[in-house]
Amino acid sequence: MTGEINGLASFAAGTLPDLVTAATVLLLTVVMLALYSWPLTVLLLLAFLPPALLTVRAFHHRAGPVYAEVAAAEAAVAAGFAESLPAQEQLRTSGSVPRWLERFARANERLLEAQSVEVRTELRLNRLALIQAGCVAGLLVLSAVLVGRGALSVGAAVVFVLATRDVFHRFEDLAGAIGDAREAQVRLARLLDLVRATGQHGSTGSVRTADALPARGELRLRGVGFGHRHDKRVIDELTLTVPPGERLVVAGGTGSGKSTLGKLLAGLYVPDAGSVRFAGHDIALVDPALLRSRIVLVPQEVHLVDGTLAENLAMSASRPGRAAVERTVELLGLTEWVGTLPYGLDTEVGTRTLSAGERQLVAVARAALTDPAVLILDEATAGVDRMTAARIEEALAALAADRTLIVIAHRADTIARGRRLLTMPDGRLTDIAGETAVRP
Ligand SMILES: Nc1ncnc2c1ncn2[C@@H]1O[C@H](COP(=O)(O)OP(=O)(O)O)[C@@H](O)[C@H]1O
Ligand SMILES: [Mg+2]
Missing domain, CATH: 3.40.50.300 (P-loop containing nucleotide triphosphate hydrolases)
Structure with missing residues (x-):
């Protein structure tokens, strides 16, 4: 439970403001690019956005179950640790310490496995770097052509390429923050489950008086x-x-x-x-x-x-x-x-x-x-x-x-x-x- 709350708190304190900043700067930069050369900006967005969004979407899909498994595995390890304290005496007197340790080791292995899947899933976001490299290369070629025809000044082309890199960085920040948001969403769902499981649903009880409910x-x-x-x-x-x-x-x-x-x-x-x-x-x-x-x-x-x-x-x-x-x-x-x-x-x-x-x-x-x-x-x-x-x-x-x-x-x-x-x-x-x- 504390794991869920800590996770949510760090999301609210750290990631949420990042998300807003990244989105705002991204928008402003795109507007600035369009002012320099709107055809180039439209081309850039057409080339970059579809594959980038697909990558982020695929990540988003996989991340839910992956983060759920990590949260469940973390909870199992925390529960195992917590139960070992009150049960110590019993574990020792019944000679079940080795068995308990085996179980605790399994919980830890599960967590390790879940975390490595998490890392592998997050690495999929690295495809964004490839897409970006492709776009920058295309942009350089296009700018060279446009400059050669006199449709674009050299200064504008340089500013454009540099600003594009900034757009990519912000997009990455945004994608990362979306991952964190997904994680926070999973933690919130678990938290709500816990609240629900502890039976705090009585206030809605419509049967309240003893006469309303037979003794048998x-x-x-x-x-x-x-x-x-x-x-x-x-x-x-x-x-x-x-x-x-x-x-x-x-x-x-x-x-x-x-x-x-x-x-x-x-x-x-x-x-x-x-x-x-x-x-x-x-x-x-x-x-x-x-x-x-x-x-x-x-x-x-x-x-x-x-x-x-x-x-x-x-x-x-x-x-x-x-x-x-x-x-x-x-x-x-x-x-x-x-x-x-x-x-x-x-x-x-x-x-x-x-x-x-x-x-x-x-x-x-x-x-x-x-x-x-x-x-x-x-x-x-x-x-x-x-x-x-x-x-x-x-x-x-x-x-x-x-x-x-x-x-x-x-x-x-x-x-x-x-x-x-x-x-x-x-x-x-x-x-x-x-x-x-x-x-x-
Ligand atoms: N609070 C919980 N959170 C998540 N999983 C749970 C929780 N309690 C039980 N489980 C899981 O639900 C399944 C059934 O557990 P339980 O009802 O305690 O079984 P039993 O009493 O027959 O040993 C098990 O796989 C257990 O790990
Ligand atoms: Mg039982």
């Missing part, structure tokens, strides 16, 4: 398409109906779009095509606060706030009191687990006290307090110890039966009691009802 309802996806980049869809033409109370398992390899689907279902992303409806309402039009009380997504990585366990559990849209918190802990079968903490519900749980799996447990309990119609879990039991995973499953099993549960799992067999299986990225649905539950 069907989730319906119709022709949903979504891509993080314009040229590549992660999810394409996905149509799916999830009736209330359904237990749907979403499986697929890493990068197959499971988390993206989870965010689309939770209304964190707005589809590029098609719609996601809850109880008949397009969720893009539902007030975000209201939507969060109906559809809750427990992300892969749960962060807790500084404070006690009870305070963290109470961080839910329904603002539950102590009694409600205690009741839910009991209901979800978490009393024993809470008993293992030094001060029970009053244990301070900073960022480090609880394991990732235990933080998932907290998030599931918090979701239960919100009482959403749809609960989406993104790889809740991936990398969680057996005991905690069993606790998570027990808590899930204790949730109200009319609640829709969408369980995203890296491996299909990690979560028990699914009724249907959705396989990503192709969106294939399989009935798995009646099969024996498999515990992780």
Whole structure:
């Protein structure tokens, strides 16, 4: 994100004024040339402009995707670097530093490749130099002929040739600035994508009151398409109906779009095509606060706030009191687990006290307090110890039966009691009802 903003800022500060200056000087010089000899000026423009414009246009066409790839690769490297800081401890303890480094190296290689394509594309602009040389040669020959016939003075011919060189320089500046403008345009598009992806679309919500949105309802996806980049869809033409109370398992390899689907279902992303409806309402039009009380997504990585366990559990849209918190802990079968903490519900749980799996447990309990119609879990039991995973499953099993549960799992067999299986990225649905539950 900062990469995009820096890129835009330097464009506004440096390139934009250059663009205006180059265009103005270019225009004035052409006017001056025409005053010296308008037939020569017209000939010059006819000879120079078509091939030069074609070259710039071809560059313009290729530059969009090239700059998009560079920006995406830069973002990947920056993200890799940023994630390495908080995840350091985990990377080290799990012995995955070499694997992580490999991945980071791949991100860097991608950036290098993207940048070399960028340089090669920019070099295509060098054809302009050839076109210019041709024009100057032609101009010299023509001037010699005209001077010989007495149609042009020697002084005027010299001034003309010199001024022409200035026109070429300005044109080059202009072409360069157009390249920068293209780059800025790509960065702006990415920035808008990021803003859109963070779900700042609530102000347009036309469904605002709790009465307008039933407490339980069907989730319906119709022709949903979504891509993080314009040229590549992660999810394409996905149509799916999830009736209330359904237990749907979403499986697929890493990068197959499971988390993206989870965010689309939770209304964190707005589809590029098609719609996601809850109880008949397009969720893009539902007030975000209201939507969060109906559809809750427990992300892969749960962060807790500084404070006690009870305070963290109470961080839910329904603002539950102590009694409600205690009741839910009991209901979800978490009393024993809470008993293992030094001060029970009053244990301070900073960022480090609880394991990732235990933080998932907290998030599931918090979701239960919100009482959403749809609960989406993104790889809740991936990398969680057996005991905690069993606790998570027990808590899930204790949730109200009319609640829709969408369980995203890296491996299909990690979560028990699914009724249907959705396989990503192709969106294939399989009935798995009646099969024996498999515990992780
Ligand atoms: N914020 C993002 N910006 C750009 N690309 C992304 C972003 N999030 C995910 N992707 C890409 O979208 C694809 C699907 O990612 P994701 O939904 O996280 O898959 P999964 O959860 O199945 O591993 C991957 O190719 C991933 O690189
Ligand atoms: Mg994921």
